[in-house]
Amino acid sequence: MNNYGTQRINEMGRLEIGGVDSVLLGETYGTPLFIYDVKDIRNRALEFHEAFKKQQVSYQIAYASKAFSCIAMMELANELGLSLDVCSDGELHTALAAGFPAEKIHFHGNNKTPDELEMAVEEKIGCIVVDNFTELTWLMALTESKKTEMDVLIRITPGVEAHTHEYISTGQEDSKFGFDLNSGQADEAIRLLLSHSYLKLQGVHSHIGSQIFKAEGFEEAVKEIYRSIHGWSVKMDYYPNVLNVGGGFGIRYAEGDSPLPLGEYIDRMVETAKAEAAAMNKPVPEIWVEPGRALVGEAGTTLYSIGARKDIPQVRTYVSVDGGMTDNIRPALYQAEYTAVLANRAAEKTEETVSVAGKCCESGDMLIWDLKLPTVHQGDYLAVFSTGAYGYSMANNYNRILRPAVVFVEDGEHECVIERETFTDLTRREKSYSKAGFIAGQS
Numbered sequence: 001m002n003n004y005g006t007q008r009i010n011e012m013g014r015l016e017i018g019g020v021d022s023v024l025l026g027e028t029y030g031t032p033l034f035i036y037d038v039k040d041i042r043n044r045a046l047e048f049h050e051a052f053k054k055q056q057v058s059y060q061i062a063y064a065s066k067a068f069s070c071i072a073m074m075e076l077a078n079e080l081g082l083s084l085d086v087c088s089d090g091e092l093h094t095a096l097a098a099g100f101p102a103e104k105i106h107f108h109g110n111n112k113t114p115d116e117l118e119m120a121v122e123e124k125i126g127c128i129v130v131d132n133f134t135e136l137t138w139l140m141a142l143t144e145s146k147k148t149e150m151d152v153l154i155r156i157t158p159g160v161e162a163h164t165h166e167y168i169s170t171g172q173e174d175s176k177f178g179f180d181l182n183s184g185q186a187d188e189a190i191r192l193l194l195s196h197s198y199l200k201l202q203g204v205h206s207h208i209g210s211q212i213f214k215a216e217g218f219e220e221a222v223k224e225i226y227r228s229i230h231g232w233s234v235k236m237d238y239y240p241n242v243l244n245v246g247g248g249f250g251i252r253y254a255e256g257d258s259p260l261p262l263g264e265y266i267d268r269m270v271e272t273a274k275a276e277a278a279a280m281n282k283p284v285p286e287i288w289v290e291p292g293r294a295l296v297g298e299a300g301t302t303l304y305s306i307g308a309r310k311d312i313p314q315v316r317t318y319v320s321v322d323g324g325m326t327d328n329i330r331p332a333l334y335q336a337e338y339t340a341v342l343a344n345r346a347a348e349k350t351e352e353t354v355s356v357a358g359k360c361c362e363s364g365d366m367l368i369w370d371l372k373l374p375t376v377h378q379g380d381y382l383a384v385f386s387t388g389a390y391g392y393s394m395a396n397n398y399n400r401i402l403r404p405a406v407v408f409v410e411d412g413e414h415e416c417v418i419e420r421e422t423f424t425d426l427t428r429r430e431k432s433y434s435k436a437g438f439i440a441g442q443s
Ligand SMILES: Cc1ncc(COP(=O)(O)O)c(C=O)c1O
Pocket: 064, 067, 085, 108, 170, 207, 209, 210, 211, 246, 247, 248, 249, 290, 291, 292, 293, 294, 389
């Protein structure tokens, strides 16, 4: 077993998380169940803070709430001294409902609507990360009409390709996100911003991708941004107060995944920024990062119950769980790999190789291929590791399957922070079509 966070195998041979027996959690809350190891989230936030403090630079760690967003998580992020990256009105609403300080919220997105921009301005959030000219035009008009100042960063695509799945790689020039550097679009946007009375350009943002294991991409991005800063400094006398390098720090999903210690990513990007600033004889900007997965990914475990089993002699054994692509779409979307154990028999030696299927009407609904487990029986609990990021937040109701519950565990205690969806939730906002020609019961 990989021993994520506080996990261990207890005296009964069961997986324990945060000092709580996972079987007890399954019995109490049912399955599928997302279990978050709060201590692990705390430790990771601390690791980021310590890395920045060691470098003696001003910084912000903005939790990318798209990774996992709910009231309890926003409260925890606030308690841990994090800022927040939101990229929709729903994420902003959740943060505000949790009492997250508006001035520490940053708004992202390649298609913020006029309503979302208005909400951000009215709520006086910390900054808007401007992504394109459409948004810039709207934002200029909005702040002028409201006579309200707003801090902004400009998102640029540094032309750096992170070595990750192409769907989660964003820093390359051919991307829907941000202003590109080569065509001069970023220059034009900065020029517009510098002459605007209400929009205050605080700095530059780049995000090169996600699940990145090497620091080189971040170093390269910082260098590339500085090449542009040089130009802006000469042409427009502009030098940023803030350099936001985005998120993307990788985590362990499967054996063989070996991300760097969090501090090393920070050291390498901050040292690059220090060297570049020194070469220009300028101060080091405030460095911001936006980790999502690195804060919550390994802290999450999904507990399922094993149902059907299908043995195809000489071919494969399928064991099916009571969830699947509805609570974890990542294997279907990115061929993401996971590992798992039988939570109720975590100490037993492995005896067979099975493939774990979800319950959706979809052949692609597979969670793990060729997983070694003790002989699997119906009713066993399967714990899939590292599901804390982009699991619940990408959950859906395909096949009208209900979204699972989420429980936080820490120091031997457990608390449900999101209840399991109910059938009532499924049909609550629905009504009959008044012009339906067919009325049940009549021929
Ligand atoms: C702009 C931005 N910031 C931060 C993140 C968080 O990424 P991760 O969860 O990989 O740290 C993302 C998602 O990739 C993003 O698009």
